[in-house]
Amino acid sequence: DIQLTQSPPSLSASVGDRVTITCRAGRSISGYLNWYQQKPGKAPRLLIYAASSLESGVPSRFSGSGSGTDFTLTISSLQPEDFATYYCQQSYGTPLTFGGGTKVEIK
């Protein structure tokens, strides 16, 4: 199985801050990395697919980068509705796997 390690596991930030979350794969997954946002009691929501493509309807303050084993999700200016848990997920090989999550909390 391809392990995905997210860091940090949690972070505290203020509205307007730039936030960066990283996801490291146990082996190269090319660009087959997706990012999701999940709020309590809700299903995950797709933000970024194929490492850097913004899903339709997702605000442009979200961006993704990386390839191979190292990937980044960036929120350029954190908004109140962005406080949530973020997961990366690889679809390079089966089983599809998810990272452990990064919880973004209000400072």
Add this chain to the structure above:
Amino acid sequence: QVQLVQSGAEVKKPGASVKVSCRASGYTFTDYDIIWVRQATGKGPEWMGWMNPNSGTTGYAQKFQGSVAFTRDTSISTAYMELSSLRSEDTAVYYCARGRAISIIRLQICLDVWGQGTTVTVSS
């Protein structure tokens, strides 16, 4: 609009089976794989497997081989997940999601539409 609507919460005793439905609307059901994912409280999502609604072909994560079955009824655009021999560790929220291709290779996908989730509680 494009959506997946799942059946309601279930409470089951250990050793029982549960069947969760996932009804698709707003798109052609047979054009996209259905992926099943579960999430225990406080944990990350866990992939269970996939089904091609057109052919009925399925693939299961090794952990669930022999205990889970995915089926579908194309006449009502509905997918089903049945999990048997339930244990307390199967207590989780179960999601269906639509798999959208990001390459020509099977399962190089993103999960772009999700059901609302079905809570399955296994307790004696």
